[in-house]
Amino acid sequence: xxxxxxxxxxxxxxxxxxxxxxxxxxxxxxxxxxxxxxxxxxxxxxxxxxxxxxxxxxxxxxxxxxxxxxxxxxxxxxxxxxxxxxxxxxxxxxxxxxxxxxxxxxxxxxxxxxxxxxxxxxxxxxxxxxxxxxxxxxxxxxxxxxxxxxxxxxxxxxxxxxxxxxxxxxxxxxxxxxxxxxxxxxxxxxxxxxxxxxxxxxxxxxxxxxxxxxxxxxxxxxxxxxxxxxxxxxxxxxxxxxxxxxxxxxxxxxxxxxxxxxxxxxxxxxxxxxxxxxxxxxxxxxxxxxxxxxxxxxxxxxxxxx
Numbered sequence: 376x377x378x379x380x381x382x383x384x385x386x387x388x389x390x391x392x393x394x395x396x397x398x399x400x401x402x403x404x405x406x407x408x409x410x411x412x413x414x415x416x417x418x419x420x421x422x423x424x425x426x427x428x429x430x431x432x433x434x435x436x437x438x439x440x441x442x443x444x445x446x447x448x449x450x451x452x453x454x455x456x457x458x459x460x461x462x463x464x465x466x467x468x469x470x471x472x473x474x475x476x477x478x479x480x481x482x483x484x485x486x487x488x489x490x491x492x493x494x495x496x497x498x499x500x501x502x503x504x505x506x507x508x509x510x511x512x513x514x515x516x517x518x519x520x521x522x523x524x525x526x527x528x529x530x531x532x533x534x535x536x537x538x539x540x541x542x543x544x545x546x547x548x549x550x551x552x553x554x555x556x557x558x559x560x561x562x563x564x565x566x567x568x569x570x571x572x573x574x575x576x577x578x579x580x581x582x583x584x585x586x587x588x589x590x591x592x593x594x595x596x597x598x599x600x601x602x603x604x605x606x607x608x609x610x611x612x613x614x615x616x617x618x619x620x621x622x623x624x625x626x627x628x629x630x631x632x633x634x635x636x637x638x639x640x641x642x643x644x645x646x647x648x649x650x651x652x653x654x655x656x657x658x659x660x661x662x663x664x665x666x667x668x669x670x671x672x673x674x675x676x677x678x679x680x681x
Contacts, residue, residue: 385507400653402590416443431482438472448511517667525659541644576628582621
């Protein structure tokens, strides 16, 4: 029997909601809570979401060390689900999972989910993953469910950086702007303003690499404002890691001084900065299980909260 034939009778369904997810800002990967599938020999499993590159991400399905058989052959499908129940981007596979093994799916396109179909699958910045499993050869068809939730640790910061006496700012000088976390007060990112050491003297903002090995991922939109306070020149980058220095170049100082009235009211150069910083997860938990009642019980499902 094929997966398509068995969609209405999966042995187990895992529904995973990933919230606070405006963009896919994950430093390494996001791991779901471990869930136990009693109908598959009480085996233990989890999903892992990770980026493949700046444009792609995917999931891997992991079987953990458990008391079940050494090998369990399963059919599964994985998809995204909208609040209205519409599913999309389905991935299907048959895989023989041994203990402590995993299977990696074909990747998904990040813009397709997070940009093109955002209004459908990213309502309230929440991504819902639907994962169904069938044991190959099993005749059991009682629907059992597990609901889990994970919240990403993403901070959104918006601020103005006003550089006073810009006309006197020269090569070799640096100005630093620490971006403090509003959650715990630490400084996950720093911005350093300087001029390039060449004839152009281009205005440059540097995001230095992490010195303590703490990996974060961030996106930014940095705009230079003109004398009426509106955006005039912008730099945008969606996915950036702090594993190495990142340099963002704007315009030359000579151009700014040539157009002083436009750029430098009261000799102040102003940047508007919008930063999103991802540092991992703030929590991840199993919300509840829903089991089919036995044949000796009334029809329906029973809930088990954890």
